[in-house]
Amino acid sequence: MFASIKTTINKLLNLGFDDEFDNDLNQKHVVNFSYMMFCASSLFMLVVFATRSMYAVAFFSSLGLLIGLAGLRYNYIGHFSRAQWLMPVTKIAQVTILSVFYFGTGSGFHWFFLNVISYAFVVFRADQRAHKYWLVCASLALFLMCELLETRGMLLTAVDKSISISLVFFLVAINFALMISLVMSRLKSVNHHLRTLAEKDELTGLSNRRKVLADAVNIFADSVINSESCVFSIVDLDHFKKINDTYGHEAGDLVLTKVAAVMADVIRPQDEIGRYGGEEFIVIMRDTSLSDAESVMEKMRQAVEAMLIETDHGIVIPVTVSIGLAAIDSHVSRYEEILAQADKGLYAAKRNGRNQLSVQSEYQY
Numbered sequence: 001m002f003a004s005i006k007t008t009i010n011k012l013l014n015l016g017f018d019d020e021f022d023n024d025l026n027q028k029h030v031v032n033f034s035y036m037m038f039c040a041s042s043l044f045m046l047v048v049f050a051t052r053s054m055y056a057v058a059f060f061s062s063l064g065l066l067i068g069l070a071g072l073r074y075n076y077i078g079h080f081s082r083a084q085w086l087m088p089v090t091k092i093a094q095v096t097i098l099s100v101f102y103f104g105t106g107s108g109f110h111w112f113f114l115n116v117i118s119y120a121f122v123v124f125r126a127d128q129r130a131h132k133y134w135l136v137c138a139s140l141a142l143f144l145m146c147e148l149l150e151t152r153g154m155l156l157t158a159v160d161k162s163i164s165i166s167l168v169f170f171l172v173a174i175n176f177a178l179m180i181s182l183v184m185s186r187l188k189s190v191n192h193h194l195r196t197l198a199e200k201d202e203l204t205g206l207s208n209r210r211k212v213l214a215d216a217v218n219i220f221a222d223s224v225i226n227s228e229s230c231v232f233s234i235v236d237l238d239h240f241k242k243i244n245d246t247y248g249h250e251a252g253d254l255v256l257t258k259v260a261a262v263m264a265d266v267i268r269p270q271d272e273i274g275r276y277g278g279e280e281f282i283v284i285m286r287d288t289s290l291s292d293a294e295s296v297m298e299k300m301r302q303a304v305e306a307m308l309i310e311t312d313h314g315i316v317i318p319v320t321v322s323i324g325l326a327a328i329d330s331h332v333s334r335y336e337e338i339l340a341q342a343d344k345g346l347y348a349a350k351r352n353g354r355n356q357l358s359v360q361s362e363y364q365y
């Protein structure tokens with residue numbers, strides 16, 4: 001039940017979005033959110049005031065409800081700027097009329113202008129600054145007018161007045177809190193998305209060079225602090241240039257993607273893998289002895305060799321990898337030294353005929 005309400009609210013918040021990460025994401029969310037709040041509060045007021053036979057307010061509330069639905073529809077069909085404006089203009093008219101002529105300025109109803117001001121700050125982009133200031137200035141001017149003007153409106157008792165003011169403050173505060181939490185949660189998910197983009201290799205989906213080298217620094221530091229062994233390994237596809245030249249660049253990309261997926265499948269959950277560049281990959285194995293790392297990487301070599309990668313024309317492309325491995329040593333002070341050692345191993349594996357592992361255990365100091 002709770003989950004389905006949450007799904008419906010999320011669907012309404014995402015109304016009219018083609019791309020979940022477009023530039024106007026936060027603005028569109030807040031617009032949809034404001035219309036949802038507008039519909040909910042208008043419906044609430046419609047029921048309350050209709051049952052109390054206060055038909056003028058009930059009429060304004062039903063208009064608010066219709067306009068709220070129209071705004072959601074505008075956003076849904078892509079008329080974002082109309083949706084941006086319809087609600088604040090309606091709200092300004094509604095609050096002014098009800099505050100000045102109906103409830104009276106002493107009711108505190110004009111504090112609802114704060115909602116319009118917070119809306120204006122969040123919903124307009126930097127290039128729509130003028131719109132934002134217009135809306136803020138108009139709302140502030142009307143707010144001040146209501147503060148200074150003493151209109152009687154309905155005759156409210158002191159108790160009615162204090163209940164009304166508390167209710168208005170409560171609704172304004174709730175609106176603020178929800179709007180802030182909405183913007184924060186959107187920012188969080190956009191940050192997460194940007195971080196993923198910055199750390200992922202687009203073609204293979206593995207960590208990119210920057211991320212895997214950052215992992216290397218951290219794992220190396222942890223291993224030194226905890227006096228644990230760690231192993232770095234460089235994997236390079238054999239004769240990859242020939243694959244590109246023979247089957248085309250697209251087939252080369254397909255090979256890289258499929259090999260990356262198989263390699264990611266073979267490593268253990270605690271291992272890190274990333275694309276170092278071109279057809280080279282790095283695997284980092286924390287808290288692992290050289291012999292254990294060797295058996296993981298041998299499994300990887302065999303898994304790649306056993307792959308059947310087919311082109312669109314049904315041709316099977318044979319693929320193998322050469323692998324160099326090196327472990328941390330008590331004299332090693334920088335992770336780059338292990339990487340250089342693994343690279344030596346890789347060249348030895350290539351030199352010895354490819355499709356094999358070479359472990360470089362002896363550092364030369």
Ligand SMILES: Nc1nc2c(ncn2[C@@H]2O[C@H](COP(=O)(O)OP(=O)(O)OP(=O)(O)O)[C@@H](O)[C@H]2O)c(=O)[nH]1
Binds near residue numbers: 238241
């Ligand atoms: N399709 C494709 N090719 C790439 C990509 N990145 C690098 N390459 C190609 O990978 C090839 C690497 O060739 P080389 O460095 O000569 O290595 P190799 O042919 O694998 O030879 P050995 O490593 O000695 O076995 C180059 O032709 C690059 O153009 C990529 O993202 N996609």
